[in-house]
Every structure is written in structure tokens, then in C-alpha cells.
Amino acid sequence: MINDQARNRTDEDVALLDYYDAEDIKMVRLDDAKKPVDPEWQIRRLALKQHKEWVMQGGNVGLQCGEVSGWFSGTDLDWAESRAMAPKFLPATLLGAKGQEAPSQYFYRSEGLGYAKFTGLDNSEIISVKASNNGAGHQIVVAPSVHQVKGPYRFVGGYNPAAIASVDKDELRHRVGMLAVASLIARHLPDLGRHNLAMALAGYMLRNGESEAAVLLMLVAAWEYRGAPREGLRDLENLVRDTAAKLRRNERATGGRALEELVPGMPAKIARFLGWEKADLNDGIPKIQVNNRHLRDLTADALKALEGANNPPEVFVRAGSLVRVREDEHGTPQIQPMELNHVRGRLARVADFVKVSKQGDKFVETKVSPPELVVKDVMALSSWPFPALEAVVESPILRPNGSVCAAPGYDPETRLFYRPLPGFECPEIPAEPSQRQIRAAMDLINEAVGEFPYADKASAANTLALVLTSLIRQAIDGPTPLGLVDAPQAGTGKTLLAEIVAVVGTGRAGEMLGASRDDEEWRKAITAKLVGGSTLVIVDNVEGRLHAPSLARALTSRTWTDRVLGRSEVATVKQRATWAATGNNISLGGDLARRCYWIRLDAKQSRPWQRKGFKHPDLTAWAREKRGELVAAVLTLARAWYAAGRPKGEGVPRLGSFEAWSETIGGILAFAGVSGFLDNLEELYDKADESSSEWEGFLEEWWRQRGDDPITGKALTKLITEEKSLKDALPSDLSEALDKGEGSFTRRLGKALAKRAGTRFGDKGWHVSEAGEERRAKLWQVQDSSGECEFVSFVSSYNPSASKKSCDSDTESGGQNTKNRSEGAETNSQNSQTHTETTMHEERF
Structure with a gap:
């Protein structure tokens, strides 16, 4: 059927046929499906008048390519990739297009050029070269024809036969082939x-x-x-x-x-x-003969093959084992220990293993799989020539020197593997950000985390610290504390805040860890996460008290050593994770308080989950969409600090065991103009000190009952059950244990006293200490520390006469008199470490 656009032909449209005829280019009448309508069209030539009448009736027209038209040809580009990239490959010439799309026809004169068709892996047409060198013919549709979907055919800039380039057939064929290759790769x-x-x-x-x-x-x-x-x-x-x-x-x-x-x-x-006669598929894969050879030689060849193929690195060493990076069914990258079948499969891909046998006068090779004995020997070696792997990250890497590694793959400087999510694109991070760029970065970060109901300025600054830590953790030389996100009630946004941190840091929801009450379960869970290479771990929905010695140990550890679950081996891995915990009114037990920083949310509403008016109602979806820009914004703040020479932040609190973290994060925040970082530490410590108050009250009541008289654990249990005031003063965890029975309580009490032996509580410094034994049972007593504290220095144990006697002995035996080497300790020095006149009680904190 002829469409409406084809019916409305003008004299100018018909005049194009005169130009074709003048150039002695043979025309072909076509139907709406672009098929020739005349029998024997390849060998018959119609009069110009017949073509004009056809066009005026709304018919389409094509130009026959090849020798019949003076070696006129048309290169027809079907894929969008080929149309976009054609100017990089094809010589400049007269161009044609369909409707408003990019030019898809390149016209040339190329003597001897033959027809060629390039198809994709799905056999769809990428490019076709309409030409003929065998007396047949191929035609290409041109103006004034009309495409049924895309609209009229047109010449870019009008028809100009002088613009048609003459190109050598071999050169043109190769250039078109290169364009087809580039199009195939791009797709x-x-x-x-x-x-x-x-x-x-x-x-x-x-x-x-x-x-x-x-x-x-x-x-x-x-x-x-x-x-x-x-x-x-x-x-x-x-x-x-x-x-x-x-x-x-x-x-x-x-x-x-x-x-x-x-x-x-x-x-x-x-x-x-590309017109290769025969393709060489060889990858330079070595051939390894497996029979009639020593195991050591086979292993050496296998190891050499693995090493030679490990560029870029795919096999790594971690925790004394061979590992690789793989993805789970959700696309999450993981570090996987390589077992026998993994190594065997890798060897089968990097080397050809053969068995050589003699058949008559010839030697024949038989292909075989890598022998299991060789694979086991490779795995049993004491060392391997493969790079060390510490973690897999999903964001560009900020190195300790402040440079940014944005190229996916292994970074030998940091021993990290950067594996971004599919489709992730991070804008370029300026080497020396300007104040305008810093301001823009802060505005975007504020858009992501600025609408949460922070209880104070410190909580807002600490949130930015958590976001920063998730992205620059690998640049911090030392452990990092746990970001404690809590609120007075549910629905305030704690989990959402943690999720936004995870989306920015990794591109996906965080790896949530349940808060167990059993430290053994904590240890197993932490080991599983760290051995798997987790870089962000969130302890979600903590209920009540968070007390986990294993977690406390992990937070201050540079390395983590534990037995691998399900395997009879011990693994030691670097601890490079960022840690966070969420919950309502979390209380901290043990040593966790000094290993945390606090983010307190408080909407000051009875139903905080009903709040409205947010700029981004679906904040998680927005953060995923803007992740590349958010990552660049955070790294821009870090780069600005490094570019300025890493200035120290004034007034930044020093957090023991986390000095590198507090100095780095505090410096970045201060340079960006953010104040309040760690300003709520004292409030966190006061909140976490509730158990200390309980122990202070218990020891003081114990003192009232017994003074400093020693007592066994069993006798103390009996006293507690008999004296209501002492029972009421029990710390909450011991009170719960007492309800379960006196037998288990006595053991629990003994462990609690041993753990807190020497720990001072309250202004009077109440503390419990061992006071000997009675019938093989430990005795305990309560004391206070109201008197002067004495500290023992290294020099207090120094005996200057020992070296003097040695010198006198040397002199008497004929040696040189070395009296001046040691005349005793200094008597006028103000150094408390060497001044013998300084009394012990004067050496105080």
C-alpha cells in the first residue's frame, strides 16, 4: 500500500531522477516493501520517463549498485551502534538518511567492490555493502522514496554527486569490517x-x-x-x-x-x-605433558601456567589459602576459598594437559584433565606467586596517600579488588576541589541524610562520619569504631539511615547481622563476615543491651583470627570492615562504649513513622539512582582535605584505639566546615555507665555488710540471699542469674568478680580484689581507693650499684677504670623517671 507521504511527490522530487540518469546510475522501481517490481530488473534498463511516472504515482525508487552504475555502491547501516560510530571509520562522502535518524547510508564509487553482509550474534543485520562484482546486482533505496515507518529518504545536505568519494575496494571493505567489529563489541x-x-x-x-x-x-x-x-x-x-x-x-x-x-x-x-583466512584462537596456552615426569616438575609447570594467566589477577592469596572473587545469586561479590575442583578447573583453562604415547614411529598426544595429584600438590605449596587480597569493594578506592583508584579490578597498592555494580558510573573526582565543588558536594550529601531527626549537632556530624567511613575505610591505617544509631522509639528512621549508608557505600542493602545474646554466636557470625570479605556490617534492631566481647575485640583488631566454620583450619584475615548498629535506646555493656560513636535520632513525636513532607519520599530509590554522584561528593570532601595537606581538625576529640580514624574523619569534616564531630562522647559514656553505677552501689552495700573482710563466692551468695538490701543492690545481669538458682549464680558471680577485679567504681574507687584462698576456694574483699595512688615506674626497679660493681670488677681485673660510666642516678634532674628523690606518690596522672 502506498502511504500518504509517497503520494505527495513534487517536481523537485522527480528532478532527482534526472540527476541519477545524468550520472549513468541505473534506477530500479520498488514497491512499499523495497522489493523490485520489474522482472529481470538486474539486466533490464527502463526509460527515464517510466521511472518518473512511477514516482509521481507514489512508487519508490532504488539505485542498482556495481559495475552497471559505474561502480556506484551504498553502505547501509542498520544498527544504531554502526550509525553512531561510522564517522570514525568510513571515509567522508555523500550521506543518506531515513526520516530524522542519523545518516545510515554512505555512498561510494569503488571499482571491483563486491556485496557483503555483516550480522550480529542474533543474525540481525549490522551493515550491508550494496555492491556487485559478479554481474548480478544489489539495489539501495534512495530519495524520493519513503520508508513506511521512518519517513522520507533524504540526502544529507542535498544530492551532490561530486561529494561521492572514490575509495579502493580493499580499504573500504576493511574499514566497513572494522566498523562492524566495533558495533558488535559495543552491543x-x-x-x-x-x-x-x-x-x-x-x-x-x-x-x-x-x-x-x-x-x-x-x-x-x-x-x-x-x-x-x-x-x-x-x-x-x-x-x-x-x-x-x-x-x-x-x-x-x-x-x-x-x-x-x-x-x-x-x-x-x-x-x-575483518576478512581473515584462518583465525588463530591460540591464547599462548602452554602444553604440559603429564606422563613420565616427576611431580615436582609437573607442579612447577602448572604453577607457571597459573601465574602466566593471572593478568589481570583472578587468583589471589588470602589467609594462607588460594581464593577468587565470585558473585552470589544476588550479584554480591564475595571472596571464595578455592577448593580442589576450583583449582582444577582453573588449570584446565590456562594449560593444555596431554599424555604422550608412541604409536609406531610417531608420538601421539592425548588430551587429559589436570591430574588430581598435581592439583593437590599446587594447593599444598607453602607459598604462591599470586597477589594478596584483603577485601572486595564496590566503590572507587581512596588510597592512603589520597589518590583515587577508579578502574575496576585489582589495585596492588591497597590489595583491594574494585567490583562496581553493573551500570555504576562515578563522575570524575577533582584532584584539588574548589570551595564551590566542596559546597556542591555538601549540598548533595545533605539531600541524602539531612532530613533525619538528629537529636543534636554531634549526631548529624557523626552521620557524615559514618558515610565517609564507609567509602574511605581502606585509606585509614587502623581500626574504626562502631557507629551506634539509636532512637527512643521505633519508626524514627534508624534502619533507613543505615540502609542509605549501605547504598552509598556498596550500592546495595547492607549485610545485616542479628544481635545474639551468645558471644559464641557473635564470634561465628563475625568470622563468617570477615572471611567472606564483607566491608560494611550492620547490626540491626538491637533490643536492649548490646554486650558482645567478640564484637568489642573485632572493633579494635587490625586482623581477625578464628577457626573457619565447617573446616578444621584457622584463618587470619585483615579486619577492613565498617561497622554500625541500630536499635531503640541501646545500652552498651562491657568495653563497647569506648569503641562506639553515637548517632541519636529523636523525632519528638508519638508516631514518628507518620512524618511527611520529605523532599524524596522514596529516599532509598533516589539514593540508588544518584549513587554515582553521592560517591563522588563524599570522595570530593576527602580529596579536598588531602589536597590541602591533611590539616588537623581543631578541637577534634581523641578516641583511644581509633586515633587514625578520628584524625582522618575529624580532619575531613573540619576542613569541610562541619562541626560537632564526636561532641556527644561524654553523653554516650554516661549512658553506657549505668552498669558501673550498679556495681558501685553493690560494692558499697557489700562494704556496709562486711567491710574489707574476705569472703568466698559461696558465702557471698548465701549473704546475698539472706540480706535483702544486698540482694536489691545486685547488678541487673547478676539479679537475673540469681533467679535461675543459687548453684549457677555462684559460678556466674565468681566469673563476674574475676572479670572486674581491680576495676574502680565511683568517686571512692570501690573495687573488688582477691584475698587468698580458703579450702581451695577464692576469697574476695571490697576495698576503696580514697588514699593516695601509687604507680610503679620502670626506673623504680633500677639498681645503680649493680653497674658500679661491674665497673669496679673490671678495674680490679686490669681493665680501664670506667667510674664515670655510672655514678648513680641523677639527683638534680626534673625527670620523674630518673630523679631518685621523687617519691612514688608524686607520680600521678
Whole structure:
């Protein structure tokens, strides 16, 4: 059916036929489906008048390509990728287009050029070269024809036959092939794993004779089409050059085999597009003979093959074992210990194992799988030539020197593997951010976390500290404390705040850890998280008291050592995680208080979950959408501080055991103009000190009952049950234990006293201490510390006469008199460590 646009032909449209005829280009009458309507159209030539009448009736017209039209040809670009990238590959010439889309037709004169069709992995047409060198013919639709969907055909800038370029057929064929290759790569370029694909592509095409410049042109065009940042393009250029240099040195480089594994079918397509007679799929894979050889030699060859193929690194060493990075079913990257089958599979991909046998006068190779004995021997080695892996991160890496690693893959400087989520793009982070850029970064971060109901300025500043920590944790040389997010009631936004921190830091919901009441369960859970490489752990919905010695130990540890669950081995891994906990009115037990910083939320409403008027009602979805910009904003603040020389933040509290963290985070916040960081520490300590008050009251009541008379645990249990005032003064955890029975309570009481022996409580310094034994049972007594405290210094145990006697002995035995070496301690020094006239009680805090 002829459409309305085709019926409305003008004299100008018809005049185009005169130009075609003048150029001796043969025309073909076409129907709406772009099919020739005349029988034997390839050999018959109609009069110009017949074509004009056809066009005026609304018919379409095509131009026959090949020798019959003076070697006129048309290159028809079907894929959007090929249309977008064509100017990078095809010579400038007369262009045609359909409707308002980008030019899709490139017209040339190329003597001897034949027809060619380039199809994708799904057999859809990428490009077709409409030409003929065999006496047949192919036609290409041109103006004034009308495409049924896209609209009228047109010449870009009008029809100008002088603009039609003459190009050598071999050159044009190769350029079109390169464009088809770039289009195919661009369509199948993944969001993750581009580095591996680039190495395989470069190795494959370079090994098969493509020039370094041609390979770089194809890869860069595909990467640019998919929006690769400048850093990614620079890395791509370096990769192509490095691969070319390896091949010149006859070193191993990945190629066709690796490419076939990554994108099945692509090597064959590339070979056809680029006109290779026979494609070399060799990746430089070594061949290892397995029979009639010593195990040590087989193992050495296998290890060499693994090492040679480990660029970029895929096999790592962690906690004394071989590991690899894998993804679970949710796309979350994990560090997985490599077991026998993992190593065997890897060996099968990096080397060809063969058994050689003699058959007659010939030696025949039989392909075999890597022998299990060799695999076990490789795994049993005391060391391996593979890089160490400490963690997998999902955001650009801020190194300790302040530089940013934004290239996915392994970073040897930090021993981290950067594995971003598919589709994640981070804007370029300025090396020296301006005040305007810092302000813009703060505004965007405030949009993400600024509408939570913070109880005070310190809580708001500490929230920014938690966000910063999640992204720059790997640049901090030392442990980091736990961000404690609590509120007076449910629905205030604690979990949402933790989720936003996780989305910014990792791109996904945080790894939630349940708060167990059993420290053994805590230990197992922490081990599982750290061995798996978790970098952000959130303890969610803590109910009541948070008391976990294993968690306290993990927070101040640089490394974590524990037995791996389900395996008879002990693992030691770096502790590089960021920690947070959420709950309502959390009370802290044990040593956790001094290992936390506080984020207090308080909406001051009975139903805080009903609050309205937020700028982003679905804050999590907004944060996911803006994650790249949020990450760049946080790292901009960090870069600004590093660029300024890492100035110290004035008045930043010093947090013991976390000095590097408080100095780094406090410095960044102060430089960005954020005040209040850690200003609520005293309130947190006071809140966490409730158990100390209970013990102070209990020991004071004990003193009233017994004074400093020693007593056994069993006798003290009996006294507690008999004296109501002492029972009422029991700390809450011991009171609960007493309700379960006196037998278990006595053991629990003994452990509690031993744990707190020497710990001072209250202004009087009440404390419990051991006072000997009675019938093999420990005696305990209560004392106060109201008297003067005495401290023992190292010098207090120093005996100057010992060295003097030694000197006198040397002199008497004929040695040189060395009296001046030691005349006793200094008597006029003001140094309390060497002044013998300083009394012990004067050495105080």
C-alpha cells in the first residue's frame, strides 16, 4: 500500500531522477516493501520517463549498485551502534538518511567492490555493502522514496554527486569490517568485566595481524559509545599497548579462547568481518605433558601456567589459602576459598594437559584433565606467586596517600579488588576541589541524610562520619569504631539511615547481622563476615543491651583470627570492615562504649513513622539512582582535605584505639566546615555507665555488710540471699542469674568478680580484689581507693650499684677504670623517671 507521504511527490522530487540518469546510475522501481517490481530488473534498463511516472504515482525508487552504475555502491547501516560510530571509520562522502535518524547510508564509487553482509550474534543485520562484482546486482533505496515507518529518504545536505568519494575496494571493505567489529563489541560490552574482555579482544586481533592502531580504534570507539570515562579510555589504551608489547616479546597474552568463553560466537564473527583466512584462537596456552615426569616438575609447570594467566589477577592469596572473587545469586561479590575442583578447573583453562604415547614411529598426544595429584600438590605449596587480597569493594578506592583508584579490578597498592555494580558510573573526582565543588558536594550529601531527626549537632556530624567511613575505610591505617544509631522509639528512621549508608557505600542493602545474646554466636557470625570479605556490617534492631566481647575485640583488631566454620583450619584475615548498629535506646555493656560513636535520632513525636513532607519520599530509590554522584561528593570532601595537606581538625576529640580514624574523619569534616564531630562522647559514656553505677552501689552495700573482710563466692551468695538490701543492690545481669538458682549464680558471680577485679567504681574507687584462698576456694574483699595512688615506674626497679660493681670488677681485673660510666642516678634532674628523690606518690596522672 502506498502511504500518504509517497503520494505527495513534487517536481523537485522527480528532478532527482534526472540527476541519477545524468550520472549513468541505473534506477530500479520498488514497491512499499523495497522489493523490485520489474522482472529481470538486474539486466533490464527502463526509460527515464517510466521511472518518473512511477514516482509521481507514489512508487519508490532504488539505485542498482556495481559495475552497471559505474561502480556506484551504498553502505547501509542498520544498527544504531554502526550509525553512531561510522564517522570514525568510513571515509567522508555523500550521506543518506531515513526520516530524522542519523545518516545510515554512505555512498561510494569503488571499482571491483563486491556485496557483503555483516550480522550480529542474533543474525540481525549490522551493515550491508550494496555492491556487485559478479554481474548480478544489489539495489539501495534512495530519495524520493519513503520508508513506511521512518519517513522520507533524504540526502544529507542535498544530492551532490561530486561529494561521492572514490575509495579502493580493499580499504573500504576493511574499514566497513572494522566498523562492524566495533558495533558488535559495543552491543555486547558488559557493565562489569570490561578489562578481561578488552584483553581478550586485543590479544585476539593483534595476534591475527591487526595493527595496534586499528585495534585501539575499534575498542575505543566501542567503549566511548557505551559511555566509558576518560580514565577507562586511558586504561584501555595502556592495555592495548601492553598486549602488543607482550606479543612482540613472545610472551603469553589472552586471546581467542578467552574471548570465546566471555562472548561465545564473537571470535568467529570478528574473523569474518575483518576478512581473515584462518583465525588463530591460540591464547599462548602452554602444553604440559603429564606422563613420565616427576611431580615436582609437573607442579612447577602448572604453577607457571597459573601465574602466566593471572593478568589481570583472578587468583589471589588470602589467609594462607588460594581464593577468587565470585558473585552470589544476588550479584554480591564475595571472596571464595578455592577448593580442589576450583583449582582444577582453573588449570584446565590456562594449560593444555596431554599424555604422550608412541604409536609406531610417531608420538601421539592425548588430551587429559589436570591430574588430581598435581592439583593437590599446587594447593599444598607453602607459598604462591599470586597477589594478596584483603577485601572486595564496590566503590572507587581512596588510597592512603589520597589518590583515587577508579578502574575496576585489582589495585596492588591497597590489595583491594574494585567490583562496581553493573551500570555504576562515578563522575570524575577533582584532584584539588574548589570551595564551590566542596559546597556542591555538601549540598548533595545533605539531600541524602539531612532530613533525619538528629537529636543534636554531634549526631548529624557523626552521620557524615559514618558515610565517609564507609567509602574511605581502606585509606585509614587502623581500626574504626562502631557507629551506634539509636532512637527512643521505633519508626524514627534508624534502619533507613543505615540502609542509605549501605547504598552509598556498596550500592546495595547492607549485610545485616542479628544481635545474639551468645558471644559464641557473635564470634561465628563475625568470622563468617570477615572471611567472606564483607566491608560494611550492620547490626540491626538491637533490643536492649548490646554486650558482645567478640564484637568489642573485632572493633579494635587490625586482623581477625578464628577457626573457619565447617573446616578444621584457622584463618587470619585483615579486619577492613565498617561497622554500625541500630536499635531503640541501646545500652552498651562491657568495653563497647569506648569503641562506639553515637548517632541519636529523636523525632519528638508519638508516631514518628507518620512524618511527611520529605523532599524524596522514596529516599532509598533516589539514593540508588544518584549513587554515582553521592560517591563522588563524599570522595570530593576527602580529596579536598588531602589536597590541602591533611590539616588537623581543631578541637577534634581523641578516641583511644581509633586515633587514625578520628584524625582522618575529624580532619575531613573540619576542613569541610562541619562541626560537632564526636561532641556527644561524654553523653554516650554516661549512658553506657549505668552498669558501673550498679556495681558501685553493690560494692558499697557489700562494704556496709562486711567491710574489707574476705569472703568466698559461696558465702557471698548465701549473704546475698539472706540480706535483702544486698540482694536489691545486685547488678541487673547478676539479679537475673540469681533467679535461675543459687548453684549457677555462684559460678556466674565468681566469673563476674574475676572479670572486674581491680576495676574502680565511683568517686571512692570501690573495687573488688582477691584475698587468698580458703579450702581451695577464692576469697574476695571490697576495698576503696580514697588514699593516695601509687604507680610503679620502670626506673623504680633500677639498681645503680649493680653497674658500679661491674665497673669496679673490671678495674680490679686490669681493665680501664670506667667510674664515670655510672655514678648513680641523677639527683638534680626534673625527670620523674630518673630523679631518685621523687617519691612514688608524686607520680600521678
